[in-house]
Amino acid sequence: MREKILRLPVQESPVFRVQLAGVTYPDRSYYIKREKCDLWVLEAVTAGRGTVRVDEAEFQVRAGDVYILPAFHRHEYFSDPVKPFEKIWFNLHGTLVDALMRVYGLEDRFHLPGAELEEEFIRYFRLLSREGLSVADILNEGADGFHRLLRVMAKSLPEAPLLPPEKARILKKYIDEHIEKRFTTEELSGLIFHSPSQTIRIFRSAYGRTPYDYILEKKMQRACVLLAGTNLQVAEIAERLQFADAHYFSATFRKRVGVSPREYRKTH
Secondary structure, eight states, X not given: OOEEEEEOOOOOOSSOEEEEEEEEOOOTTOEEEEOSOSOEEEEEEEESEEEEEETTEEEEEETTOEEEEOTTSOEEEEEOSSSBOEEEEEEEEXXXXXXXXXXXXXXXXXXXXXXXXXXXXXXXXXXXXXXXXXXXXXXXXXXXXHHHHHHHHHTTGGGOOSSOOHHHHHHHHHHHHTTTSOOOHHHHHHHHTOOHHHHHHXXXXXXXXXXXXXXXXXXXXXXXXXXHHOOOOHHHHHHHTTOSOHHHHHHHHHHHHSSOHHHHHHHO
């Protein structure tokens, strides 16, 4: 995992604490999972893309997006294997953090697509990176800077829906739970009682890509898991993921992931 981590002085205040701050550089193997802890995590994606899960909600993030992982919820997030994300992030906790998230209406807003707040995140990161920063400075200037960051984030709320429409979620959930099968547009459209063209439009509107593109991405993610974690032959993985043949699977994998299946297995 390639990261620049800012380790701050130990803070004991129950009001406001910055546990860690950092920059994550593109890494296909990046994966984080937390069970319900008291951390709030704020992240701005500056390049690439990835997947984020908060409890049962899942969404795709890309350059320009901001996402919020709330305290006392399950967090899981990982890089796209083709275009792994780069991001700036802060891990915080304390009663002031809890209160400000509520005041600005951000406690239930997990995803702020297209917020374009990279400069604001960099500004706050530079404040926390200042040489000689003391615990008192973090409690005062750090809290003020955090407050300013939330004010800017709150301005993007009108265009930040809580969840995709129900029919789009039905499609995505079905794909996620059956990723090793072969899908057809007719099958997917039957799930939500719309025409194939309407189904594609509903999914693209919610997730920024067609069902076909999303299915291929998820199949490549599953392929990466099978290559790294099993002894299955490439041809067996191709068959398991419903590709016509091993050659087509390998060509698709190379195009999406950047290396051949065998090269990926050697390095993982």
